[in-house]
Amino acid sequence: MADYDLELVKLRKVYPGGTVAVENFDLQVKKGEFISFVGPSGCGKTTTLRMIAGLESITGGNLLIRGNDYTHVPTEKRPTATIFQNYAIFPHMTVRQNIAFGLKVRKLPTDEVDRRVDAIIEKLELGDVAGEKEASLSGGQKQRLALGRGLVTEPDILLLDEPLGALDANLRKSIQEELKILQRELGITFVFVTHAQSEALSMGDRVVVMNAGRVEQISPPFELYTRPKSPFVARFIGRNKIIEGKLASVDAGNSVLETRFGKLRGVTGFDPGRASTGSKAMAVVPSEYVNILPAGEGKGKDELDTLRGTVTSLDRVGQVVHVAVRMDERLDVRLEVHRDKIAGTEVEPGRQVDLSWRHDRTTIVLDAA
Numbered sequence: 001m002a003d004y005d006l007e008l009v010k011l012r013k014v015y016p017g018g019t020v021a022v023e024n025f026d027l028q029v030k031k032g033e034f035i036s037f038v039g040p041s042g043c044g045k046t047t048t049l050r051m052i053a054g055l056e057s058i059t060g061g062n063l064l065i066r067g068n069d070y071t072h073v074p075t076e077k078r079p080t081a082t083i084f085q086n087y088a089i090f091p092h093m094t095v096r097q098n099i100a101f102g103l104k105v106r107k108l109p110t111d112e113v114d115r116r117v118d119a120i121i122e123k124l125e126l127g128d129v130a131g132e133k134e135a136s137l138s139g140g141q142k143q144r145l146a147l148g149r150g151l152v153t154e155p156d157i158l159l160l161d162e163p164l165g166a167l168d169a170n171l172r173k174s175i176q177e178e179l180k181i182l183q184r185e186l187g188i189t190f191v192f193v194t195h196a197q198s199e200a201l202s203m204g205d206r207v208v209v210m211n212a213g214r215v216e217q218i219s220p221p222f223e224l225y226t227r228p229k230s231p232f233v234a235r236f237i238g239r240n241k242i243i244e245g246k247l248a249s250v251d252a253g254n255s256v257l258e259t260r261f262g263k264l265r266g267v268t269g270f271d272p273g274r275a276s277t278g279s280k281a282m283a284v285v286p287s288e289y290v291n292i293l294p295a296g297e298g299k300g301k302d303e304l305d306t307l308r309g310t311v312t313s314l315d316r317v318g319q320v321v322h323v324a325v326r327m328d329e330r331l332d333v334r335l336e337v338h339r340d341k342i343a344g345t346e347v348e349p350g351r352q353v354d355l356s357w358r359h360d361r362t363t364i365v366l367d368a369a
């Protein structure tokens with residue numbers, strides 16, 4: 001029994017024109033894992049998914065499914081199914097015929113086709129529309145039909161390329177939940193491509209962040225959100241406050257950064273062997289961990305790092321208050337705080353305030369530049 005459902009080993013893709021779309025992509029996926037790929041447009045997410053599906057040739061490296069090498073195996077011989085953003089539903093066929101299609105192509109016996117199609121229709125609650133065609137289906141039903149077409153072939157791995165991109169925001173949310181529940185029930189490995197970070201984080205057991213053809217970080221969502229390992233991830237994921245500086249001390253657990261606001265401490269987010277005192281780095285603090293207090297009230301606790309600034313604007317929206325604080329001409333910090341937290345205090349426009357956070361919430365990230 002192979003340890004992993006899917007292994008990518010130094011996967012590489014160069015398109016005929018010379019574009020290097022994917023470089024040095026390593027990933028190991030356990031059976032039943034939900035993996036999200038996220039990154040800006042053109043970073044290579046779709047190309048990677050298409051290489052796994054066998055829809056795009058692999059220029060270098062290896063692709064293993066359950067321990068077997070599939071690097072150069074054609075798509076129809078791979079134990080994968082792909083769901084595309086446009087669903088690729090046949091408009092002239094009914095829901096039932098659409099689901100059965102992939103099995104008929106594989107020339108399965110009729111009773112086997114019927115049995116599998118019935119089971120999928122029941123599982124995805126498509127019984128009421130089994131005789132309908134695409135034109136009369138809702139967005140959610142089309143999505144489920146597309147899933148049904150993939151699942152009926154009983155793939156080891158389901159590949160989903162922005163499958164919720166065409167849905168409006170409310171439907172998207174509810175289908176995200178349905179999809180996640182279904183995936184857990186089925187125990188099938190999902191690889192899910194999206195450019196929406198909230199979707200990647202809410203659905204994935206682990207998230208792969210890609211940038212310019214390379215993997216930036218592979219982590220579970222909370223770790224990705226709170227412990228970015230690169231400047232790109234710090235800026236792309238979450239709502240981080242970033243302060244640049246130079247390393248004043250480095251060790252495996254914690255580092256100290258010398259910044260224009262003084263020394264800031266944090267958890268070392270890089271291999272300490274790769275850096276030394278004086279290297280460029282940044283302190284990254286998720287906004288959610290930053291507290292705002294009237295000037296002077298934030299000081300004096302050893303576990304806290306504190307910076308002084310001036311409130312430039314304050315907007316109350318229901319229970320939430322949006323506060324903008326100018327630290328200096330290069331850094332404006334925007335925070336959301338609960339109204340009760342600052343009620344009756346001197347946190348008002350024009351006033352000085354202290355922003356403080358526990359230094360173990362900070363990650364010190366090496367600046368590659």
Ligand SMILES: Nc1ncnc2c1ncn2[C@@H]1O[C@H](COP(=O)(O)OP(=O)(O)OP(=O)(O)O)[C@@H](O)[C@H]1O
Pocket residue numbers: 015016017019020021039040041042043044045046047048195
């Ligand atoms: N068929 C192709 N021929 C040549 N270059 C291509 C081809 N398909 C994609 N590319 C290029 O490869 C790079 C990666 O593209 P890819 O579509 O994989 O990115 P993506 O992250 O999925 O982007 P998006 O979110 O916009 O779909 C881009 O520079 C793109 O222009």
